[in-house]
Amino acid sequence: MTVIFRIVLLQCVALGVTLLAQWWMPVSAPVLMGFASLAGGGLAALHFRRWWMALLNAVMPPVGLLALSGNIPSWFWLVAAILTWAIGAGAFRSRVPLYLSNRGALRQLEPLIPQGAHVIDLGAGTGTVLAWLARRRPDLRLTGVELAWLPWCAGWLRLRKRGVNWHRADAFAIDLAAYDVVYAYLSPAPMAALWNKARAEMASSAILISNSFEIDGVPPHARHPVGDWKQSELLVWHPNSQTRPVAGA
Ligand SMILES: C[S@@+](CC[C@H](N)C(=O)[O-])C[C@H]1O[C@@H](n2cnc3c(N)ncnc32)[C@H](O)[C@@H]1O
Known part of the structure; x- marks a missing residue:
């Protein structure tokens, strides 16, 4: 239920x-x-x-x-509906609402990313992760994809002078072949689809990092506790480095 x-x-x-x-x-x-x-x-x-x-x-x-x-007044409901859509488009389409990676997750993430990597944040929210990495890791190429208009606008304002590729698009329409690191902080709902996509598209050396959300039937190669009250972890997979079962299969 x-x-x-x-x-x-x-x-x-x-x-x-x-x-x-x-x-x-x-x-x-x-x-x-x-x-x-x-x-x-x-x-x-x-x-x-x-x-x-x-x-x-x-x-x-x-x-x-x-x-x-x-x-x-009736206009209030119109504004509320537009705002809900502008913030929550991702929640409607992918069952992924907006919440942001915290400091602990960002600190754990940074050393997991190899030198010179091309990183994509799928469902990048307001650009929290990319802004953090842009400040600390000038060696990285950074890309963010966000579906909802309001977080996307906030991210654009935040990242416009930081050399980050910032797109408003459906993360599941992006080809992952070009990326060395795929970061996703989504929800349980799209994880099996993400795993299948990663398996189909990611390079053999590339890594997939999920903040908090597991992939059913696919244990991660590594877990990095974030150290927060939610007991979050960064879960790391190498989707194409060896044969692994497909989620849900
Ligand atoms: C939990 S937030 C994570 C934000 C950011 N990655 C972070 O860690 O701070 C997930 C974001 O994914 C977006 N989203 C959900 N489904 C999406 C999709 N299919 N394509 C692109 N973005 C999506 C939501 O709008 C939301 O902003």
């Missing part, structure tokens, strides 16, 4: 509990909202065991009620 579906289910249960409570002991609208918030947040805390999921689910009922109250 997908996370979205579980959240919807959970909110429905919270709403059911709230309506039952209201039927049993009628209270004012603000108190009822507070109760719905507590029910949604509490159920989410129990189910997901993540504080931010609890917070998200606690905030949903009042926001939903506010939205339905009709006090918000």
Whole structure:
């Protein structure tokens, strides 16, 4: 069951509990909202065991009620929809949202990249990784590909004077043959497809580095702990240095 579906289910249960409570002991609208918030947040805390999921689910009922109250001008929803698309195009197409590599990951990544390598960041976000490498490793050729317009614009502003090739495109449409290092911080969803692409296109000496996300059935050649609270790791594969099973096969 997908996370979205579980959240919807959970909110429905919270709403059911709230309506039952209201039927049993009628209270004012603000108190009822507070109760719905507590029910949604509490159920989410129990189910997901993540504080931010609890917070998200606690905030949903009042926001939903506010939205339905009709006090918000219609242009707000248009702007919100455009912004969501501009930031989240990658999430819609590849099920990969925007979040950025942290300092620990960048520190681990830098020494893994051979001298003079051509590096590509697939789904480069706002250019965090490439800006870091451009500052510290003038020996590298750097390329970034980002699908969503807003992060791409932010990256363009950030990298325009740093000699980085910066493209707005679908990462899965890019031929990987020319790159010595492919860096990807995506999500579990596209990893099998990425592995198949890497196997089909990457040179025999090239390496694939995934921040955090595993490839089912393909153990990495090396793991480099990032040392953060999420216990992230950089996972390194040499996709074509030897015969390896295809993910999911
Ligand atoms: C988790 S962020 C990583 C950003 C950056 N690589 C970093 O490590 O800081 C993933 C990014 O990939 C982008 N993305 C998702 N699917 C994509 C695709 N098919 N092609 C290009 N970019 C994509 C998302 O928009 C998002 O900005």
